[in-house]
Amino acid sequence: MPDKKNFETEAIRTQTPTTAEREHSTPLYMTSSFTFESAEHARALFANEIEGNVYSRYSNPNTDEFVAKMCKLEGAEAGVATGSGMAAIFGCLAGLLKQGDHVLASRSLFGSSHQILSQILPKWGITFTYGDVNKTENWESLIQENTRMLFLETPSNPGLDLIDLEWAGKLAKAHNLIFVVDNCFATPYLQRPIEFGADIVQHSATKFIDGQGRAIGGVIVGSEKYMEDIRFFTRQTGPALSPFNAWLFSKSLETLPVRMERHCDNAETLADFLGDHKDVNFVKYPHHKDHPQVELAKKQMKRGGGVVCFEIAGGYDKAKSFINKVNMLSRSANLGDTRTIVTHPASTTHSKLSDEEREAVGITSGLIRIAVGLENAEDIIGDVEQALG
Template sequence: MVPASPKKVTSTTYKAETLAIRTQTAPTHNREHSAPLYLTSSFTFENAEQARAVFAGEEEAHIYSRFSNPNASEFIQKMCLLEGTEDGFATASGMSSIFASLAPFLKKGDHLIACRSVFGNTHRIITEILPEWGVDYTYVDIDQLETWEAAIQPNTKMLFAETPSNPALDFIDLEWLGKLTKKHNILLNIDNCFATPYLQRPSDYGADLVVHSATKWIDGQGRVLGGLVLGKKELVAKVYAFARRTGPSISPFNAWILSKSLETLAVRMERHCDNAYALASYLEHHPEIESVKYPHLPSHPQFDLAKRQMKLGGGLFTCIVKGGLERGRRFLDALELLSLTANLGDTRTIATHPASTTHSKLSTTDREAVGILDGLIRFSVGLEHLDDLINDINQALEKSK
């Protein structure tokens, strides 16, 4: 992997907020204050000998933007500093990062353990694509720890989990899981998309790989796609080799956008979390709401774990509107300010019906097993004024009666 040659900043010198801002690609002769875009497919060599040395691995240099690019390298370095990992690789989307964190490490005859609560397309990779390659899997309930160790087989190579999960917002004890995987010499792969490294660092608990859909909170404005696989250097080397050959690399432009987005991650997540907590707290006592689930509300069944594991409660919560599926649909249609889209992690607050969108490919039985009821609505809370969010939801609840 090619370093971004940033200024000399380290995780022991500065706080995360500073690292996200001050880690930059070394300036060119123009001495630009903000890193420029490197919109090039390839990079030149000074001479034939340098080209030979670079391809032989004797000298580090950018070769081709499918392999590495200064914008991607800067983005990766920032995320490694924030997540506390040794290395990383940036991909074209969140799903390509999930796939790139699985494919290089699982072969025919291997076994994967995963939490039952995973994103819809992650579920399809695990249950449809990997079995075609001869990779077996076992699903376990995220909050039933005894089932994880019981599921381990002699050929188990990896444990994969989302915490908090999508969209049920369930948790698994990362400290316990880290100890379990070390005990059995199994790779621990954690999807940290919902929390971001500002709220939670899985590597602190022993995660070998950390994956992100950077499309979400990392970008934070619904502009570009991107993903990351972060972890130990020797593991990322396998991800890099896989991605170099198969091509799911991030574009320089998207990497540039996402690297700049990290400069405001801390302040954005503070506001997202404040708004989400306040809105969830308000709706928890609303007469038209059946139930609310938010990690840092005492009513969350894993409240103590969520408080211990996450710095703040995150920008997502779910609720069930009284009146069932049809009432829920009428409520969504009555919203005037909130957006109806399958994305999350935007400056704009989003309402989503997972059962008919993001998790529609799961059977009703599979959805209900992870708490995705037909009337469940997921809110990704944005940065708008809280009063406006409350007013829009109130008028939609009134109109949908």
């Protein structure tokens, strides 16, 4: 059998070596520490002369398996698992940047990512500039002498704006920038940024990777030369992923392709329905015909993903009414669940942004984000339709 296998096979067959018990499914390694064969064995482990487990804050067979799978699925050399998606983003930024560095980032970012860039990193003398996703021709002029990183999220949360990864990869290479992509919305099944030149890819595993709303976690994968610094930072500061959550995520990856196909099927059907509704100003879905970047989406994404956003006519009052009237859909700030979730970003996930900041990335008072689940599409549309009425 060839060493390189198809995505679905790698997601299932990448496993921690079987123990003497010959288990078919990887067991849980719920231990905080590991024993040493001898004093010399302990010394060699701490000196990084040999590989092995020391302490579950550093490594654990369950987290190792999860990271190994994510590396194979993203096409990365190495990785680190973290206790949350935001720990992955912060671990990447803090691990790679130093005082005096500058970050060029896409303006369309998750609210907490914006807070890290605008409120936390400046305390340590790290600055940033936002580039408009709709004016990428201006980005080169935003690069400064101290710019060290290009940080993107595509598709963006919640507006589903896209950035041309091939173009971004060339820009980063031309200016010797570390190219980092938040690939949470697409997952490696739909998009592999490293193939377009990304150095680092990160995920909130809480979302589609888990896929069932059970666990919090994150992961960073990429080039070994950058992962060394990230690994040092996370090992010393301790944003470790628990073995149990790692076990859950690794098992969930086995069904990621099947789940993402269903998420995409349902999302496409919902986007088509919303696009024709009289009370909807616009609908955005990467592979929908009305998305302004649909050709780019088809170039770099296998399918459009599991998130749809739309603007309801009537602003916040109508948006609030819609959310209050849903019966089956869940009102929650999460996404990537088996259950369809509805969110009003302006008053929840992106409420800490100013009115001007929200306006700059298209988060209007009437914008609704629907993370489309795995229910029957007719039932999802039925609930959306009655709530719009």
